[in-house]
Amino acid sequence: MRILVNGVWRETAGRELAAALEELGYGSRLVSTAVNGEFVSLEERACTALADGDRLEVLAPMQGG
Amino acid sequence: MLRLYGTELASRLLLGTARYPSPAVLTEAIRAARAEVVTVSLRREAAGERAGQGFWSIIRALEVRVLPNTAGCHTVKEAVTTAHMAREVFATPWVKLEVIGEDDTLQPDVFALTEAARILCAEGFEVFPYTTEDLVVADRLLAAGCRVLMPWGAPIGSGRGLNNLFALTALRAHFPTVPLIIDAGLGVPSHAARALELGFDAVLVNTAIAQATDPVAMAAAFAQAVAAGHAARLAGPIEPRNFAVPSTPVVGQAFRG
Numbered sequence: 001m002r003i004l005v006n007g008v009w010r011e012t013a014g015r016e017l018a019a020a021l022e023e024l025g026y027g028s029r030l031v032s033t034a035v036n037g038e039f040v041s042l043e044e045r046a047c048t049a050l051a052d053g054d055r056l057e058v059l060a061p062m063q064g065g
Numbered sequence: 066m067l068r069l070y071g072t073e074l075a076s077r078l079l080l081g082t083a084r085y086p087s088p089a090v091l092t093e094a095i096r097a098a099r100a101e102v103v104t105v106s107l108r109r110e111a112a113g114e115r116a117g118q119g120f121w122s123i124i125r126a127l128e129v130r131v132l133p134n135t136a137g138c139h140t141v142k143e144a145v146t147t148a149h150m151a152r153e154v155f156a157t158p159w160v161k162l163e164v165i166g167e168d169d170t171l172q173p174d175v176f177a178l179t180e181a182a183r184i185l186c187a188e189g190f191e192v193f194p195y196t197t198e199d200l201v202v203a204d205r206l207l208a209a210g211c212r213v214l215m216p217w218g219a220p221i222g223s224g225r226g227l228n229n230l231f232a233l234t235a236l237r238a239h240f241p242t243v244p245l246i247i248d249a250g251l252g253v254p255s256h257a258a259r260a261l262e263l264g265f266d267a268v269l270v271n272t273a274i275a276q277a278t279d280p281v282a283m284a285a286a287f288a289q290a291v292a293a294g295h296a297a298r299l300a301g302p303i304e305p306r307n308f309a310v311p312s313t314p315v316v317g318q319a320f321r322g
Contacts, residue, residue: 006109025112030121032107032150037142039149057109059150060117061124063091064106064134065081065221065249065271 001052018045021058031058067266069102069213069244070159070191072130076101077261078291079132079246080284081271088123090280095127098284102130104161104269107151132193134161135181139174144181148190160185161215161248163195171221171249175202179209186210195248198232200239207243214243215269218260219250222272226256227263237264254283254290261294262302 002009005024014020017033017040033040034057040048050056067074080100085091095103105124110117124131133151138144141164148160164181166174173196182192186209194206198216206214216236219225227233228250237245247260248269257268270287277283 006111029110030118030154031110032154034146034150037146039146039153041149041153057150058112059107059147059154060110060114061121061154062106062108062110062117063081063083063085063120064104064136065083 001050003050003053004055006056006058012050015049016046017048017050017056020050020056021045024058026058029060031060033058067244069193074101074130074267075099076288076291077267077295078257078288079104079267079269080274081269082120082124083271084275085280086275088120091275092123092127093281094274094284095129097281098270098274098288100129100284102132103127104132104134104271105155106134106136107147107154130159131155131157132159132161133157134195135163137165138163139165139177141177141181141184144177145184148181148185152190158189158191159193160190161193161195173197173217175199178202179205182206182211183209193246198229198236200232200236203236203240203243207240212243213246214240215246215248217249218247218256218268221249223250224252224273225250226252227259230263233265234263254286257287258290258294258297261291262297264298267291 012020012023014023036055067077076099078098078100079102080098081104133155135144135147138147144164164174164177165171178194182194185192192211193213193215194211195215203214219228244266246267247265251257251270252273260268274280274283
């Protein structure tokens with residue numbers, strides 16, 4: 001299926017968010033996620049189903065003011 | 066001591082972590098500022114990148130408290146979602162709530178800000194709202210559950226100092242017991258000293274230090290200014306007058322009478 005990851009279309013076979021993150025290379029990283037604008041916690045990733053066209057945000061710590 | 070949401074802090078200089086020439090300079094600037102609280106953010110990271118993880122390792126090693134921001138958010142929904150994401154990554158209920166309403170000045174959208182603050186406070190966040198100097202907005206933010214306010218001095222990164230002294234002084238007088246932190250717009254240490262002299266509890270500085278020719282030296286200078294300003298406030302400054310008052314006693318003056 002095709003999902004929009006941080007604004008870029010990507011192909012993934014992972015049906016749940018946790019599997020998709022693993023496949024996309026975010027495996028053990030400290031990141032936070034949102035699907036279609038809704039926060040998805042670390043605990044919820046394994047049971048959050050993805051659908052074609054979903055918008056995924058994967059955010060990491062960054063400098064800020 | 067400065068008390069923010071029950072946390073006691075010796076330093077009244079909060080530091081932003083963006084726009085430094087290198088991670089090493091950032092580290093040294095945090096030390097030179099003797100900052101106990103630094104602001105951090107969340108950004109998109111491509112799977113191949115490690116920038117975010119590296120930055121977070123540096124901050125964790127410094128053992129400072131982090132204040133995650135919602136910089137760049139323009140709506141209530143974006144800000145609330147970003148706050149949730151930040152709480153998970155940084156493991157803190159603190160959030161510097163920014164909802165930008167206008168891109169040239171980065172002026173807060175105070176209507177969206179108060180709504181986002183209400184939602185987040187109800188969910189147990191400890192909200193530090195980046196706001197204007199407006200008294201009524203401040204009142205609404207307190208009613209929403211905020212127990213700290215962060216009025217701007219001037220637009221973010223402008224270095225203009227305390228643009229609206231009248232309103233900032235009124236804000237301080239109107240809310241004498243609420244911790245007020247001047248956030249944004251300071252350019253030089255004298256601006257920070259002035260803020261503390263006026264009774265503000267702390268300042269948050271980023272660009273003025275990060276973009277200085279020597280950020281580490283500037284961080285130390287800001288720390289001294291903040292300490293001096295706070296000490297002066299406690300010492301009780303005199304009121305300005307319109308006319309001269311002789312400082313040397315006039316009694317016994319020669320050649321007169």
